[in-house]
Amino acid sequence: MGALRWHRRQYHELPPMPPEYDHQAIEAKWQRRWEETGLNRPELGAAPRPYFNLMMFPYPSAEGLHVGNMYAFTGADTHGRFQRMQGLDVFEPIGFDAFGIHSENFALQVNRHPTELVAANIRNFRRQLHRLGAQFDWSRTVETTDPDYYRWTQWLFVTLWKGGLAYRARRNVKWCPRDLTVLADEQVMADGTCERCGAAVVERELEQWFLRTSNYTERLLGNLDHLDWSESTKLLQRHWIGRSEGALLDFPIDGAAPLRVFTTRADTVFGATFMVVAPDHSRTLELASGDRRAEVAKFVAEAARRRIAGIRESEGSTSGIALGRNARHPLTGDELPIYAAEYVLSGYGEGAIMAVPAHDSRDHAFALAHGLKVVPVVSGDSGPGPHMGRGTLINSRDFDGLAAPDPARELIVAAISERGLGHPKVTYRLRDWGISRQRYWGPPIPAIHCPVDGAVPVPEDQLPVLLPYIEDFRPLGTGESPLSRDPGFLHTTCPVCGGPALRETDVSDTFLDSSWYHLRYPSTDCQDAAFDPTLTRKWLPVATYIGGNEHAVLHLLYSRFVAMALHDLGYLEFEEPFTRFRAHGMIIKDGAKMSKSRGNVVVPDEYLDRFGADAFRLYLMAMGPFSEGGDFRDTGINGPYRFLVQVFRLAERVGEVAEPAELAVVRHRCIQKVSEDSPQLKYNTAIAELMKYAKRLRDHGGTIPKVSLETLALLLSPYCPHAAEELWERLGGTYSVHQQPWPQADPELLREDEVVVVVSVDGKKRDQVTVPRGTASEELERLALSSARVANFLHGRQVGRVVVVPDKQVNLVLGR
RNA sequence: GCCAGCAUGGCGGAAUGGCAGACGCGGCGGUCUCAAAAACCGUUGAGCGCAAGCUCGUGUGGGUUCGACUCCCACUGCUGGCACCA
Known part of the structure; x- marks a missing residue:
């Protein structure tokens, strides 16, 4: 509400557009021109240096594109435009992920058919996306709901x-x-x-x-080590795949097949005092002794009912029942009672465990509740409760004295395996x-x-x-x-x-729709195959994929699986679809996630109307590091907007004059900084540098040399494509600014001949001296010691040690 | 409970062993104006001081170092992920 009120006020009270910068006219003009000249439609078959710049295609909701989408697309587009000026042939497609429960639920809610609803949503999304001025190749879009796609x-x-x-x-x-x-x-x-x-x-x-997917767990996990992806994303996938090294152990049962369990702590096997199977384990009823069967069946049915009803037992549940049957310990031959209990899940491992109450908290709780024996087998004091840490084996016969868990684990599995009752086994969470x-x-x-x-x-x-x-x-x-x-x-x-x-x-x-859409983009015209082999070889795998971490284990994992499968089946030459992936941050508002229920959703259209796409893009990118996201504030966009007006004002002061040395230096420093930060997606600091540069030009008295602004237009073009194009044209540049080579910083001009060296006493800054770069340490020390200001802080004490960091600092350490 | 990430002015953030607060927002003061808006100029971490300047200051407590926002240990809080996973 507050935002809206603020906005209305601005609308009515602000004067018309500044004459120097009519963003509406400029943006419309260039969007039309780009479309007419096919600027963003690379020759897919002929491009010499293909660069597939992918971003996550949106789900076209009825609410329209929100700021989060705009943020992601702007960051990805800025990257694509930067790469283009490095001489690459950038293909930057967009599409619509329009099938799914979300659309369908909304259609049900508003009582319309999804077919018409989704078509309208896509139209609206296309309109909004056009306004952003991204270099999308609109001739090659994908809609998952299109029969040609599905x-x-x-x-x-x-x-x-x-x-x-x-x-x-x-x-x-x-x-x-x-x-x-x-x-x-x-x-x-x-x-x-x-x-x-x-x-x-x-x-x-x-x-x-x-x-x-389970056929591919090992490769899905292993390949991650070599993928150039955001670490955070790889970590999420590793956790989801959930590799766990352990062993399968067979516990013999008299008159029945042995009970097989999975454990990661075989070293504690001598501490096993009972066995537990999941209620819905395939053998629960079979193993129940005759007189217990009815009662066990009742327990199993109740557990099933609870599970089906979605009642999640609170953690640490000790509900369970004895089956009235024993298994034999594979090494001691001891009788171990078998229980069925809800804390053991049928879907993981073997759905059955050996319970070691002395060294597992869940087994411990269950043993206490059911009066079962607790035998410690790993020394080490952790007070009351189970000891889960390291220690030395005790009560473990021949194995006493071994360090646990390792190497005891491996040796015990080997011993059991010699008796034919077990072997090492890796289990995964991914199913x-x-x-x-x-x-x-x-x-x-x-x-x-x-x-x-x-x-x-x-x-x-x-x-x-x-x-x-x-x-x-x-x-x-x-x-x-x-x-x-x-x-x-x-x-x-x-x-x-x-x-x-x-x-x-x-x-x-x-x-499934989105697991392969990137394969379709270069081949949207291909009628006789999902993807054309020649184009696929040329454009894939994707060079850079930018998107949100919310898809780390869904879309990104499935896409990898599909690529691997198609590779194995002979359809793809690569098995990893995304060479480089970068996760971007999330935009929040007032410290909270944007959501309709909170009423803090930012509608981009109003900002685009008032400030233009370029100022909006600039604001989003300046807000903070792209990988971290940022906090959206209504007034924040004023800064980038003023900056653009300023830039156009500078353009009116351009004349045919030689570039003074001091302007050349700041220009090349700016080139250097922006060139360094942009490819690392550190857009916020690159923009700060551009603003600093503009301010420096503004403070320059008199006529501004043309080259000063030409460089600014080039450096600005990935961020503010329309404004940069307009500026470039006004400066007499040839169309298009986006096809120009990226400017190079001259190392000669970056070299600083004079440096400021800080003089400090006991680490506190007390003075500074300006000296030629590379001044000898002895000279710096001499200058520091002769500083009059420093003398005030010696308090009559002697300088003990002097630490000189050439070109940076001299620290005088006082003796005591 | 486990695994990540983060914590810096009124706010978003910059600096990742060497001048904390770049850049921007907002605020304050001024110029212009009948007035307001816009624009422009100045100022803006806190405390003390007429001033020069001094002291304090990067979640908390310790440590390493000549020097720590930055590295190490412990803790607190927030965000995200996972969670009877044996």
């Missing part, structure tokens, strides 16, 4: 399927009771709520399509990617279910399987997609036997 998303699925990387399985999956669909693990937030709508997620057993969605707004999964031949892929020449227009697209909630309502869609014939068959009615996850 035909190839379906092709991708069929290709993965034929390559053995897609399968169908009945499995417990995350189900959102509000969106009435399955979610990928990655779409469930840490608190167990749906990423899209915030409802508590429950579990449900459904027949689903999965992609075998297969469930892609089925029981919703309407997505590409139909191209599969046909035939009573004779089972599930068969739709033949490639029959793609796309068009998403039918159905009036009532509300989700059913039965585990089936609304597409099952459409008999014309549902009934088909089997491509194998020609008999009657049913189509798959689920649609695929939006992240």
